[in-house]
Amino acid sequence: MEKSSPKFVVDSMLGRLARWLRLVGLDTLYFKIVSDEELLERTRSENRFLLTRDKKLHQQAIREELNSVLIPASSNSEVLAFLSKTFNIQFDIDPSSSRCPLCNGKITSVEKESIRSKIPSSTFTRYDQFWQCIQCRKIYWIGKHYESMRKIIEEIGSSI
Numbered sequence: 001m002e003k004s005s006p007k008f009v010v011d012s013m014l015g016r017l018a019r020w021l022r023l024v025g026l027d028t029l030y031f032k033i034v035s036d037e038e039l040l041e042r043t044r045s046e047n048r049f050l051l052t053r054d055k056k057l058h059q060q061a062i063r064e065e066l067n068s069v070l071i072p073a074s075s076n077s078e079v080l081a082f083l084s085k086t087f088n089i090q091f092d093i094d095p096s097s098s099r100c101p102l103c104n105g106k107i108t109s110v111e112k113e114s115i116r117s118k119i120p121s122s123t124f125t126r127y128d129q130f131w132q133c134i135q136c137r138k139i140y141w142i143g144k145h146y147e148s149m150r151k152i153i154e155e156i157g158s159s160i
Contacts, residue, residue: 006087009042011052014071019101020080023093023149028104040064049087077155084156091156093149095131095140105135115139 007027010018011034018030029042036057043050043066050061050068061068069086071079084091100107110132116124119139127141 005089007046007048008051009039009046009048011039011050011054011057013053014051016076017051017071017079017083020076020091021083022099022101022104024089024091025094025097025099026089027099030104036060040066043067051083077152080152081156091153093146093153095129095142098131098140100133100136100138102138103133103136105133107131107133107140110139 005026008021009029010021012032015030015032018028021028029048031038036054039050039052039057040061042048043061044064048067050058050066051071052058052061052068053071053073055070058068058070072082074082080091083089095107096109098107099105108131110130112124112128112130115130115132119130123141123143127143129141131140132138
């Protein structure tokens with residue numbers, strides 16, 4: 001995604017959404033345990049959009065003139081389609097621009113040989129391209145899970 005892409009802070013009820021936003025390359029903060037005050041402060045100080053299902057938190061953010069979006073209680077693909085329309089986001093997973101779904105760090109391509117001892121031998125044999133988070137060092141590759149993500153992306157496209 002380009003540098004002008006929106007940045008988000010996501011409340012603790014929306015962990016799956018945070019992972020999706022990170023996978024499509026959007027800078028997204030998520031904490032399993034966090035106070036409303038911390039979410040509001042991060043939204044304010046880092047010029048982010050607050051994404052929440054908590055009506056009271058959303059209303060408080062609006063009162064404080066912060067950018068906040070109340071996320072509808074819908075299926076994952078419906079929520080992603082809603083955000084695609086709201087923020088004009090193209091949902092596509094490109095490892096060269098994705099962020100780590102676990103920690104929000106940037107991921108970068110790594111030489112296959114350099115990670116041989118860090119992944120199962122069957123994975124090393126089966127795949128040729130690998131990426132690693134520069135923050136948490138988690139290693140990624142395009143495996144079977146990628147197809148299920150592609151199906152969800154297709155659902156998003158058909159509901160826009």
